[in-house]
Amino acid sequence: MPTQGSAMIDADDHGSASAIVAGTATGHHVLHVEGYSRTKEELPNGRFVKSRPFSVGGRSWCIHYYPNGASPRCAEYVSLFLAPDEDVAAPFKARAKFSLLDRAGKPLLFLTRRTRLCEYAFPGSGYGFDEFVKREFLEKSKHLSGDCFRIRCDIDIVEELRTEDRAAAPPFISIPPSDIHKHFGDLLSSNDGTDVTFQVAGQTFKAHRYILAVRSQVFKAQLLGMMRESRADEDYCIRIDDMQARVFSHLLHFVYTDFLPEMDRQEEALMAQHLLEAADRYDMQRLKLICEDNLSRHLEVSTVATTLVLAEQHNCEGLKQACIAFFKSRYTLEAVMATDGFEHLSKSCPALRSFPCSTKQKPDTSPVFCYRLSTAGSSPHFCGWANISD
Secondary structure, three states: OOOOOOOOOOOOOOOOEEEEEOOEEEEEEEEEEEOHHHHHHHOOOOOOEEOOOEEEOOEEEEEEEEOOOOOHHHOOEEEEEEEEOOOOOOOEEEEEEEEEEOOOOOEEEEEEEEOOOEEEOOOOOOEEEEEEEEHHHHHHOOOOEOOEEEEEEEEEEEOOOEEEEEOOOOOOOOOOOOOHHHHHHHHHHHOOOOOEEEEEOOEEEEEOHHHHHHHOHHHHHHHOOOOOOOOOHHHOEEEEOOOOHHHHHHHHHHHHHOOOOOOOHHHHHHHHHHHHHHHHHOOOHHHHHHHHHHHHOOOOOOOHHHHHHHHHHOOOHHHHHHHHHHOOOHHHHHHHHOOHHHHHHHHHOHHHHEEEOOHHHOOOOOOOEEEEEEOOOOOOEEEEEEEOOO
16 A cells, blocks of 8 residues: 555556647738838828738738828828738737838837737727837938838737647556457467367368367367367367358457458458358357448348348347348338349248338338238239238
8 A cells, every 4th residue: 555645656547638728829021111202292191001911820911001190190100000901700819019120121129119919800900000100210210221111010819718638748657558369369370289170161270279168158168068079189170061261260360369350341241241150150249249230331232131131040139120220211122122132031031021110211100010021923022011000
């Protein structure tokens, strides 16, 4: 037990982390005023010209430039304002900073102005400075060169609060996932220590009887119980003539690893039919359910009837219900009835000549009714819906 005042670290506590982020989007734009004298002549006090639109923080902006000031009280100044150049769906907050640049393109600290954090709620709602720089100072300074000068506008946009995942601190000890299935798979492949041999369709498979016995009660009875043949342990061989070698190979792979080998879609559907029979034969319920699931996901008009027969023969209630649900309408049924599998269904499982179907196609009847098949004539055919609620 941990001593008083100490903390016990749970080995299974891998930890996690997240963050609440109050983020800010930033960017800047440099406005070149070329031909300052002409702008001063053509734009009287209160008149402005907009810069080209530019993007910062996913929003479109523009700068309003007033060479003779934005109002009569600031007629001796150059005025600058930052404004959205698009519709504003919802109010947001931003801060602007205007700086006059020297010839080297560096901001002049004494001519740098920063707005407070302002709310922008509609297009044209601009914030800036009426008295950014006095024209007399600008015109006498070396920063107006060749009748041109530059203004830099920096923008900070306050983003909505958001949450993000963060990487948790790594644990002191990293425990890898279990790979016992790989070791058992290697044991099967190596044939080390095998004590039973299977002859299946002309191929030989070696295995370990105690592993088989632990995984299957049928194998246990066959290899360790009363069903075991009276033969020497080192020469124990079992013949299986009614199973394909590849099916038995996949069965052994599952016994040792609890996984099926990788297969393409077409092989998976076909192999699932054979493995379902093998799983039922050796009482391996997990493998049987895996095969049921695979088959239910591969149902087609051409295969649903034979799959329903398989489900009925091996008592697979879930797969049986999936097949019945596949018959969505009379038109689907008629397409299935045209297949060879449907004739096999009527001959192999007479009990399935009447099976429950969805009520969605018959909203005006009782919730329980059947699709009945008639075997009169040369082949089974649709004979109608029958109410069986009474």
